[in-house]
Every structure is written in structure tokens, then in C-alpha cells.
Amino acid sequence: MNKRDIYLCIESIKGLSTITLGKLIEEVGSVEEIISLSEKDIYNLKNISLNIKENLVKYISRFNLDEIKEKLYENSIEYICIEDEEYPEKLRNIYSPPLLLFYKGDLSIINNNLNIAMVGSRKPTPYGINCAHRMSYELSERNINIISGLALGIDSCCHRGCIKGKGKTIAVLASSLDNIRPSTNEVLANEILEDGGLILSEYNVGHITTRGNFPCRNRIISGISDGIIVVEAGEKSGALITADLGLDQGKNIFAVPGDIDSDLSKGCHKIIKEGAKLTENIDDILNEYNNSGFNNNKNSIEYDIKDLSNEALKIIEVIKRQGMLQINEICDNTGIDIKNVNTIINELLLRDLVVEMNNKMFSIN
Known part of the structure; x- marks a missing residue:
């Protein structure tokens, strides 16, 4: 049995966390030694709870590796252990690195190009949605990969952007890959894979998702990133946990400022005061890195709009200035009648120059 499979078997023991397994390996010397422990050896282990010892005694001689691997195969899930060469190098030195990773898609993209994590509220404002979608798209156009957590709100906007x-997006889940949460994002998960991206989790099939999974997930998001952008976050947002973890790991932390009267700006403003870089556009991010290796060939809006009518250009400029507008607001700001605005908006949607957001609001794509 190779090391990867030994990790897989031991990981399936009920109640054995990554931290506990790490302590166990440190005490006995290697992961291979664990499966050869006698019952007496197990009960003599130090710093391991009685409950874990009992589970080790119960399951260590009853591993059914074929059954465990069959469940992974049925769900098209691959796995890797921390001792494999292919294991992401960025994760090896974080606190409590995942000893096993389960994934779908191209694992190698973690080591390709720059990886920027983007996190924020699950219930963002239209302003936050616009910022997340625009920044993730513009970074991706420079072949920069975007990492997020496949949650509703800002995470989803970042993946879609x-x-x-041109970049690839990486989704780090707080659930197992056979039980994507939220289930409404299963379609998005498939789109990520179809685009050549990656879906990643430290949880095996059948794992029950708990609230504790989410902060654990955040350490992986920050761990595989080269920097973290917080788009919108309340004072107690989980996004700030990711930023704190990233700070501990030596990553660059960026924050998008917001409305001073909005609760969803308080988290971003807090970390800006504490030293996060105030971020108005992607240049504020790229300036922190050696950008010479990235593709700066933009799909500039000037190129795409050169054959548009003056009214269409006027609508684009108004939306760019305001960030996000409804049809009636476009009419008010441009003086163009609603019939023509509807016609022009439909043309801009077809050309992917604008995108329709929530509540029939339109933003620059």
C-alpha cells in the first residue's frame, strides 16, 4: 500500500482530524507505522484522546481500501497526499496543512501564474457585485488565476468573472466534492471544470459539512494564494478570517473601500486601517507584484465599441460612471427614451459589453 492510500485509509477513521493525525505521525515516526500499531501500542499513545484510540483499534485492521477508492471513482474525484511531489508547495508550510486533498480538474494550475484569492459577503450590494465581477475579469484577462470558496455572493461573482x-478559477470547498454546498452552485462548479479550472477540498466523500469546516477551508484559500482581496465584508465576516490567515502566511492583503454608511464596508475599512492596501482597481494589485510575466493584452472596451452609435457610447459612459443602473435610471441620466435604451442595452448584452445583475440592473462587463 503506497503512502497516498495509507493516508486515505487513516483519514476515513471517524474523529481523526488533520491536527490529530499530524500529532500521531510525529509520535510514531511515519504514516506507515500507524497501520502496523498493535492494540497495546495504540492505547499507549500520548496526547491522543481515548475516543480516537478506540476508533483506531476498531478500524485500523478493517480498512477496505477498494471500497473507499470506488466511491471516489464513482464521483470522478482524484486525491493526493502531502508527501506526493505534486502536492501544492504553497500549502506545505502553512499551519496544519491538509494531509489529503481531494480534487476535480487541473491541479497543476495552482503552480501556474499568479493566484489571487477574492473573498467577501454572501449578501453583497450591487456595488460589491460589480467590483468583484470586474476585478476578477480584468485580472483573469492577464492570465491571473482567481481563488474563492464557491459560496453565494462575492465568491460566485469572482468565479464567474x-x-x-483567460485565467483559471479555483474553488476551495468547505464540503466534500460529492456534496457541493450550496447546491445551487453545482452548475457553477461544472462551469469551472469545463473552463479548465479546479475544485478542491480536504474532505472525503460522505463527509458531513459543519460550521467548523468554513474557517478550515479559508486556510487553504489563503494558503494557495499569492494575495487576498476582500471586496465587501462586515465586521465579523468570515472573509476577514481569510485575510488574517493570509497575513499570518505572509501574503499581500488588499481591500476594496465602500460606502461609509454600509455595514458591508466596515470589515474592509477596518483592515485598511490595519495595513491592508486600499484597492480601487487592479493596478493597485499588480503594482505589488512583478507584472512583467503576466499577459497585459487587454480586450479594451475602446476596441469593442468603436462601431457603436453615439447613444450607445453615451449609455456605456453613464454606466461606467455610476457603476450599476436600472433602465429608468439610464433614461434619466442620458435623456434617451426608454424604447431606444432597451434596444441599445440588448445590443450591448449580445456583445458582452454590459452584464445584467440582480434587480434588472446593468453593469459594464
């Missing part, structure tokens, strides 16, 4: 560009 990246898919529209």
Missing part, C-alpha cells in the same frame, strides 16, 4: 477571461 474569471471564467470570462
